Amino acid sequence: MAKRTTTAKASPKPAAPVAAAASDAERTLHMSLLRSMLLQRRFEERCAEAYAIGRIGGFCHLYIGQEAVSTGTLSHLRPDDYMITTYRDHGQALARGLTPRSVMAELFGRVDGCAGGKGGSMHMFDKATGFLGGHGIVGGHLPIATGVGFAIKYRGGDQVICCLFGEAAVNNGAFHESLNMAALWKLPVIFIIENNRYGMGTAVERASAINDIYQRASSYDMHRGVVDGQDVLAVRAAIDEAVTRARTEQSPTLLEMRTYRFMGHSMSDAVSGTYRSKAELDEYLKRDPIALLRAHMEERGTLTEQVMQELDTELKAIVQDAWDFAEASPEPPLEALMENVYVDTTSDTGNAAGAWS
Amino acid sequence: MAIITYRDALNQALREEMQRDARVFLMGEEVGVYQGAYKVSKGLLQEFGEMRVVDTPITELGFAGVGVGAAMVGLRPVIEFMTWNFALLALDQVVNAAAKMLYMSGGQFNIPMVFRGPNGAALQLGAQHSQAWESWLAHIPGLKVVAPGTPYDAKGLLKAAIRDDNPVCVLEGEMLYNNKGEVPDGEYIVPLGVADLKRKGEHATIVTWGKQVLVAMAAADQLAKDGITIDVVDLRSIRPLDERAIIDSVRKTNRCVVLEEGWYFAGVGAQITDLVQRECFDDLDSPVIRVTQADAPMPYAKGLEKAAKADMPKTIAAVRRALYLD
Numbered sequence: 118m119a120k121r122t123t124t125a126k127a128s129p130k131p132a133a134p135v136a137a138a139a140s141d142a143e144r145t146l147h148m149s150l151l152r153s154m155l156l157q158r159r160f161e162e163r164c165a166e167a168y169a170i171g172r173i174g175g176f177c178h179l180y181i182g183q184e185a186v187s188t189g190t191l192s193h194l195r196p197d198d199y200m201i202t203t204y205r206d207h208g209q210a211l212a213r214g215l216t217p218r219s220v221m222a223e224l225f226g227r228v229d230g231c232a233g234g235k236g237g238s239m240h241m242f243d244k245a246t247g248f249l250g251g252h253g254i255v256g257g258h259l260p261i262a263t264g265v266g267f268a269i270k271y272r273g274g275d276q277v278i279c280c281l282f283g284e285a286a287v288n289n290g291a292f293h294e295s296l297n298m299a300a301l302w303k304l305p306v307i308f309i310i311e312n313n314r315y316g317m318g319t320a321v322e323r324a325s326a327i328n329d330i331y332q333r334a335s336s337y338d339m340h341r342g343v344v345d346g347q348d349v350l351a352v353r354a355a356i357d358e359a360v361t362r363a364r365t366e367q368s369p370t371l372l373e374m375r376t377y378r379f380m381g382h383s384m385s386d387a388v389s390g391t392y393r394s395k396a397e398l399d400e401y402l403k404r405d406p407i408a409l410l411r412a413h414m415e416e417r418g419t420l421t422e423q424v425m426q427e428l429d430t431e432l433k434a435i436v437q438d439a440w441d442f443a444e445a446s447p448e449p450p451l452e453a454l455m456e457n458v459y460v461d462t463t464s465d466t467g468n469a470a471g472a473w474s
Numbered sequence: 475m476a477i478i479t480y481r482d483a484l485n486q487a488l489r490e491e492m493q494r495d496a497r498v499f500l501m502g503e504e505v506g507v508y509q510g511a512y513k514v515s516k517g518l519l520q521e522f523g524e525m526r527v528v529d530t531p532i533t534e535l536g537f538a539g540v541g542v543g544a545a546m547v548g549l550r551p552v553i554e555f556m557t558w559n560f561a562l563l564a565l566d567q568v569v570n571a572a573a574k575m576l577y578m579s580g581g582q583f584n585i586p587m588v589f590r591g592p593n594g595a596a597l598q599l600g601a602q603h604s605q606a607w608e609s610w611l612a613h614i615p616g617l618k619v620v621a622p623g624t625p626y627d628a629k630g631l632l633k634a635a636i637r638d639d640n641p642v643c644v645l646e647g648e649m650l651y652n653n654k655g656e657v658p659d660g661e662y663i664v665p666l667g668v669a670d671l672k673r674k675g676e677h678a679t680i681v682t683w684g685k686q687v688l689v690a691m692a693a694a695d696q697l698a699k700d701g702i703t704i705d706v707v708d709l710r711s712i713r714p715l716d717e718r719a720i721i722d723s724v725r726k727t728n729r730c731v732v733l734e735e736g737w738y739f740a741g742v743g744a745q746i747t748d749l750v751q752r753e754c755f756d757d758l759d760s761p762v763i764r765v766t767q768a769d770a771p772m773p774y775a776k777g778l779e780k781a782a783k784a785d786m787p788k789t790i791a792a793v794r795r796a797l798y799l800d
């Protein structure tokens with residue numbers, strides 16, 4: 118993906134019909150990607166169930182169909198890198214390594230949730246893994262990501278921040294302000310558009326003056342590319358290139374991941390009907406990211422039916438455990454209401470030497 | 475004690491805090507090469523370099539958010555708005571991000587940062603450039619809001635704001651930058667949330683803050699000629715609010731005038747009036763009277779602008795009314 122050019126959509130699949138047998142490394146990679154995606158899927162299927170019976174309240178946006186983006190992206194990050202995202206954040210939190218227990222407990226509004234029950238579905242946070250939040254204002258977290266990139270550069274580190282957002286955000290001023298600053302100051306930020314074709318019920322063509330929205334980066338002379346967001350290996354390859362550039366040249370990239378959400382915008386939205394047809398949905402369901410990886414793995418000999426079944430059983434048990442844990446976790450005590458409005462500390466010592474914590 | 479301007483007092487605060495802590499940086503429009511739209515950051519680029527004194531494009535929402543992001547991962551940004559009028563474009567970051575991050579994250583991410591710049595009206599700048607924002611900002615749980623009226627308080631409060639581990643909005647005054655006052659030579663801090671009794675009297679209390687402190691002091695001078703003495707309670711911080719200082723003064727004088735620069739409707743004065751009626755009900759000899767800007771956008775024409783502002787004659791008239799003299 119050279120600057121100012123389009124990346125091919127192709128995934129790095131073996132070119133020759135008689136490819137070499139899969140190495141252990143390939144097998145391990147495939148299994149970890151499959152595991153990550155399938156965990157998100159099984160987890161969110163139970164979220165839908167929990168929502169239906171009132172365990173989860175408020176707005177709840179499922180990620181089902183888009184798992185290749187989170188998994189492909191986050192499988193590349195180091196533990197000390199950062200990531201920030203929107204309200205559609207359960208899958209990404211899991212892919213970043215937050216425990217299913219802490220995410221489910223947050224969804225249930227319980228003290229053991231990753232934000233103590235104060236964030237909810239849209240606001241997952243975890244300092245330990247550099248998960249800087251699910252954010253509820255469309256476009257609002259892009260300037261924040263840019264600031265994290267600024268801080269990385271300020272401290273002279275080689276970390277990166279991945280910032281995920283829906284395609285509707287590219288029409289908002291925060292997007293443009295952020296891309297301009299990131300390009301102007303050469304910041305290690307990877308802006309990742311999850312183009313699932315709809316911002317609620319508004320198709321991208323009805324909202325954006327250009328349809329190849331990654332080309333918006335051309336206004337900022339920024340590296341850019343478009344990626345098959347259903348192909349986890351293609352996502353990985355694109356992220357690899359962007360991360361390397363961010364680490365070594367500290368320059369930003371805009372990637373458009375073409376994906377699709379298989380569920381409604383939120384729990385109150387029908388899966389298809391007013392703004393998209395059942396036929397369209399069915400067409401996209403054929404490109405389920407998990408099924409695609411599974412087919413590829415079977416072709417490469419890295420997955421058998423039995424292993425798949427065992428994995429599925431294991432993940433379902435993990436999700437059940439998360440549910441049970443969340444259910445058993447207490448609701449926050451009423452004292453928590455007025456806690457965390459302010460901290461009562463000040464920086465009394467300063468840090469003249471610039472020793473970064 | 476040196477006599478320096480409010481501008482230089484702020485400049486000293488920035489310099490000292492940047493020397494003391496490498497995590498502190500200043501970012502905003504024209505803060506570097508131009509040396510600050512109001513020259514508050516004079517010399518800082520030369521001393522600290524481009525990474526710590528950062529000129530931005532005209533992108534308020536963007537750079538306010540850059541500050542929030544940098545604060546989330548351990549830096550201590552000072553974000554300068556050329557004036558608070560322009561901060562309106564950045565309110566999403568101030569209100570939805572900076573103020574709520576600690577709470578939404580269940581206590582994981584505090585935001586140690588400062589938003590600062592001139593607030594309120596100067597002279598004949600018209601409707602869009604002449605607004606006082608404290609009631610908007612102080613309304614938000616998670617934000618602290620301070621408004622220094624003197625060079626001493628400007629330096630001490632800005633230093634305290636930079637050291638505070640919460641987001642703090644520092645409301646300066648375009649008309650104050652040239653004002654001079656005594657500032658100690660050594661290090662000092664004015665703690666957030668502590669009011670200052672700028673003048674002692676017996677007959678009435680004027681509660682005020684920011685640039686209106688000067689108006690209150692001038693009004694008190696005039697009233698003294700008629701033998702009326704005034705407690706001038708300079709809040710300095712609007713949030714956290716030093717309720718004790720207000721209550722103590724009103725219990726002593728039994729009369730309260732609240733003088734603020736901004737509009738009447740849902741202004742900070744309404745909050746203070748609520749406090750006084752609750753805590754000093756039996757002490758009051760007259761209703762609390764509020765002096766505010768006229769409830770209209772700021773006009774340009776000189777005469778109209780003067781008529782709109784909460785000035786000394788209106789303050790004097792309010793005190794006299796509180797004393798049933800007129």
Ligand SMILES: Cc1ncc(C[n+]2csc(CCOP(=O)(O)OP(=O)(O)O)c2C)c(N)n1
Pocket residue numbers: 203205253254255256282283284285286313315316317382
């Ligand atoms: C600034 C703002 N305007 C409107 C909304 C309401 N809203 C929430 S999600 C959404 C659609 C966003 O679509 P997109 O960015 O493509 O992300 P997706 O939901 O598809 O993941 C809208 C309009 C909001 N949260 N923030």
